[in-house]
Amino acid sequence: MATERTTTHELDDDPWSRFHRWGPIALLATGTLLSAGTASLLMTSGQRIPASLLVVALTGWEILRLRGHTGSGAVYYVARTVSAFVLSLFNPFFAIYAVMGYFDAPWLVGERWARVGLVATAVTLAGSQAGGLPPRDPAIWIVFVLLFFLNAAIAMVAYRIGERDLRRTEERIDAIAELERANARLEQALSENQALHAQLLTHAREAGIDDERRRLAAEIHDTLAQSLAGIVTQLQAAGATPDPDAARRHVAEAADLARRSLGEARRSVHNLAPEVLEHDTLETVLAGSVDRWSAEHGIRVDFTVTGTVEPLHDDIAATLLRITQEALANVAKHASAHRVGVTVSYMDDEVSIDIRDDGRGFDLSAETVDGFGLRGMNSRIARIAGVLDVESEIGTGTAVSVRVPLVKAGSVS
Structure with missing residues (x-):
């Protein structure tokens, strides 16, 4: 998990990014409206002026933040938490502005100080829920302490759940990245195997062609060449003998050899042409x-x-x-x-x-x-x-x- 995260999120299409970007000013506006509606009941005239000035200053600061002038995330978180606490002293409804501290503490102050930020936010919200700070009597103090522990416990549990989910998400991202790397290696291996397979097929074809050449050479030597030599011998004998009957026998033998040679030639051709299959x-x-x-x-x-x-x-x-x-x-x-x-x-x-x-x-x-x-x-x-x-x-x-x-x-x- 990162130790510090910025307040400005460039991926505005992400719902959480939009919430972290626009949430603080929206909560400030909500708290201001509710406080203004209850000002006559919960605030004195002396409290309204400093509260108004602080709200104006915070609004300007949040607008600058929206435009990209973020500064340090930790400074922003501390200043916003303190400002929300001070405003809740004027009117408990201003504590709504402090709620944002539950959501962006890990991003702004880092994992190391996130729990401190959650506890500080719980103080402001518990005081608001107890009717405002400081408590007016011992019974309200007891209620405040109980509400503080309740808020702090809920915040810590929620933080732990979020931290666990984030860790699982990061593990899934790492697993997906590893799977992608494994797939890339597998594709490379398959490509290499295909190239090797093609090479082996080429060698096999070349070996087959060489075998066929040697077989055909043997066929020509053992059958066709010998038969042709025999035909030449018989024809020469027929031409050299004065006996017509002997000459006819030599010619008949030559014709028989020619027919057998033709049969051998046909067999060789069929043997070279398995495409009949x-x-x-x-x-x-x-x-x-x-x-x-x-x-x-x-x-x-x-x-x-x-x-x-x-x-x-x-x-x-x-x-x-x-x-x-x-x-x-x-x-x-x-x-x-x-x-x-x-x-x-x-x-x-x-x-x-x-x-x-x-x-x-x-x-x-x-x-x-x-x-x-x-x-x-x-x-x-x-x-x-x-x-x-x-x-x-x-x-x-x-x-x-x-x-x-x-x-x-x-x-x-």
Whole structure:
């Protein structure tokens, strides 16, 4: 709490500020009117002249105060209290002017001297309530003392309540200010987190682009480049042989290689364009991809969906589609399978895809896996917190199982 407060309040829109500003002169005017009305009963002719002069002086002083000529708040409070006491000696109704001392003592004389000011004001008001000062007989003195203690007690209780409320108000103001600072820090942290999130997304996209470039490079090297080399070899052999039948066989082999290369090129294009998922569900896109793969490679594929189908987040659906296509590509290149099963399973909190074939299988402990096969699938699945399991034995086929969290479309921004 401040130790001293001014008498002039600049915030005139505040009701309390207006009361502290205009209250003293209003109370002086009220006390003067009541005293003038009772002057013939309570005042002698000798008392009226000095009382009138003092009222005129106080009125001029209050007008100067209203215009901003405040001076010291403590001096003003003491002078006003003494003047109100002196006027109450002429007429008890002048004590109304002293009432203001109950309200602005903390603002004018500070917290340290406020109680002294309240006691002085209680003396003037108790004297007025007892019929005027000084009391005329012992009984009136007793009444005066009782009224003084009553006024002083009420003033002290009211002061304590006001002091407590003011302290609570200041605590609330401090709490609000601290909340505003905390909100500012939180907004700054959120802004920094958004910037970090954007940076992480940029890095993730760049990493994804790099992965796709490496995958595409491997696709071109392992399929298209080798197929084109084979086509060139077959065509050169056809041109070099004098046997028409042999030449036709070489041309037919070249055409077959070209068709397979076209299929691989189409698969690579589909793998690079998961935007098909924007128009169809994962199940529909997978079914179409599986059908095309089966037709291109002449291998039977059984496609099954179990559980309650849920719309998946774009990243989840795209990753599952690409891993399935990669697994089927590995089957075509390495397994020599006659039958493949693809099962999509929806569970409470995850979705899985199982790709099984009856091909020749391989030894997991001895197999050297290139960077764009199982390693590439592991890299993709790790980015969406999934799990990739591979089971295979020579002569019994291979099973690839992918499990990822079931993140629905629209649940992650």
